[in-house]
Structures are given as structure tokens and as C-alpha cells.
Amino acid sequence: MNTTTGSLTVALLTVLAIGVRSGDAASYVLQDTFEDDTVSAWPNGPEIGAAIYGGGADHQVVGIGGGGKLLYSDDDGVNEEIAIEYTPMAAPAEAEVSYEFMIQGGATLGAIDSVGQLLTWDDYAVGLALWWGHDWNLYTREFHSGTPIGSPVDTGFDWSTATSYEVTMQVSAAADTVNCQVNGTPVLTDYTLGADVAALTGLYFGTGGPALAVQRLDDVLITPEPSTLTLAVLGVLSLTFCGRRKRRRG
Ligand SMILES: [Ca+2]
Numbered sequence: 001m002n003t004t005t006g007s008l009t010v011a012l013l014t015v016l017a018i019g020v021r022s023g024d025a026a027s028y029v030l031q032d033t034f035e036d037d038t039v040s041a042w043p044n045g046p047e048i049g050a051a052i053y054g055g056g057a058d059h060q061v062v063g064i065g066g067g068g069k070l071l072y073s074d075d076d077g078v079n080e081e082i083a084i085e086y087t088p089m090a091a092p093a094e095a096e097v098s099y100e101f102m103i104q105g106g107a108t109l110g111a112i113d114s115v116g117q118l119l120t121w122d123d124y125a126v127g128l129a130l131w132w133g134h135d136w137n138l139y140t141r142e143f144h145s146g147t148p149i150g151s152p153v154d155t156g157f158d159w160s161t162a163t164s165y166e167v168t169m170q171v172s173a174a175a176d177t178v179n180c181q182v183n184g185t186p187v188l189t190d191y192t193l194g195a196d197v198a199a200l201t202g203l204y205f206g207t208g209g210p211a212l213a214v215q216r217l218d219d220v221l222i223t224p225e226p227s228t229l230t231l232a233v234l235g236v237l238s239l240t241f242c243g244r245r246k247r248r249r250g
């Protein structure tokens with residue numbers, strides 16, 4: 001291996017390492033597992049990223065089986081409350097968002113938008129909500145800054161209280177799309193945001209219409225995916241490297 005090929009190999013391995021690192025478990029830009037919090041007290045903040053807990057809900061960390069902990073948020077029935085406002089450590093363009101969510105039995109929900117979660121891009125310029133409706137349908141609703149909020153759209157997914165849901169979303173600012181699965185069932189497939197977004201800047205848990213409900217929340221994670229740019233650089237480097245090797249052999 002001559003010096004040129006050697007340095008190319010080093011460069012390629014370096015880019016490969018960066019590409020792999022940006023998608024692995026160590027690179028969350030948001031992580032809140034509540035495991036470092038005190039039972040029966042308010043959470044002390046996420047392990048990675050920032051959060052404001054509050055706004056018309058009583059939050060406390062509760063213990064679960066096996067020594068684990070999660071967040072219990074008891075909504076006080078006031079409308080239009082943001083219970084938790086999460087800000088990722090860095091705003092990723094491509095990411096996977098996931099959380100464990102449950103509404104306890106005995107909840108009183110009065111509207112489609114009683115309880116929901118909201119993703120926002122570019123500092124509230126664009127948002128997409130998931131609403132756990134009072135009629136047991138899961139709705140989505142989109143907003144764009146400066147225009148009236150869109151109508152709720154039934155995703156076709158039925159839900160119930162006292163059931164734990166693992167919500168997973170893949171967001172892409174390159175494609176301006178969202179994919180969403182609930183307990184592995186696709187509820188949004190290549191949903192187009194209808195705007196050119198650049199980065200995911202917020203994740204909210206809250207209430208809209210009248211709700212008296214206890215939300216249980218755990219394992220809130222945002223994992224950046226390898227960017228399109230990294231993949232493109234990788235491709236170019238691989239081609240350059242292969243091209244040089246071919247010429248040397250030829
Ligand atoms: Ca936990």
C-alpha cells in the first residue's frame with residue numbers, strides 16, 4: 001500500500017467511524033428514562049437534552065417493577081396545556097423519535113385533541129401532532145406558522161386506556177416526511193409535511209381539549225440518523241478509493 005492509498009484508507013475509515021457513531025446508542029440528542037430521578041418527586045431533567053416540566057400537570061416519578069422508574073403526569077383538566085417541552089441537545093435533520101406512553105384507566109377525555117404529542121421543526125415553523133382522541137381513534141394534525149391549523153385526520157389506529165404504547169417516528173428533513181409506528185403498526189407512512197423543514201427542534205407532551213387524565217411516560221429518545229451528507233461523502237470516497245485501486249492493478 002503506497003502513501004496515497006494509505007491516507008485514503010485512513011480518511012475512509014475515519015468517515016466510516018463518524019457515520020457509524022452518528023447512528024449508535026451513544027449519540028442520542030435527547031434521552032429521558034427517569035432512572036436518575038427521585039421517586040415521588042419532580043424529575044430533575046433528562047439525561048441528555050433539556051426539558052421544561054409543568055403547565056397544568058402534576059408530575060412525579062414513580063417506581064415500576066424491577067426497580068425501574070417512569071414519569072406520571074396528572075393533568076388538571078385545564079385546556080391547552082403543555083405538560084412537557086423537550087429540546088434536543090442538537091437539532092437533527094434526520095432522526096428517530098421514540099417514547100413509551102400510556103393513559104391510565106379512569107381518564108375523562110372530552111375531545112379529539114384532549115391528549116397529544118407534538119413534533120416541531122425550525123422553532124415552531126412547522127408542527128405535527130398525534131392526538132389520542134376521546135373516541136379512541138388516533139389522529140394527526142399539522143400546523144404551519146402563520147396559517148390556520150389543519151383539520152385532524154384519523155390515522156385509522158384504535159387505542160384504549162391502560163395500554164402501553166411504544167411510539168416510534170422517523171423524521172427526515174431531506175424528504176420533509178414523517179413515518180410513525182405504534183407498537184409496530186404503521187400509522188403514518190411517508191407522511192409529507194408540505195413544507196421544506198431543516199431540523200427537528202422540539203417534542204411536546206400536552207393536552208388540548210378538556211382532559212382529566214394521567215399520562216405515564218418513559219424512555220423518551222431522539223436518535224440522529226446518519227445524515228445524507230455523510231452517506232454522500234462515504235459514497236464518493238469509496239468510489240475514489242476503488243477507482244485508484246483499479247488503476248494501480250490495471
Ligand atoms: Ca424508566
Ligand SMILES: [Ca+2]
Nearest residue numbers: 037044045046
Ligand atoms: Ca432525570
Ligand SMILES: [Ca+2]
Nearest residue numbers: 173174196197
Ligand atoms: Ca427539508
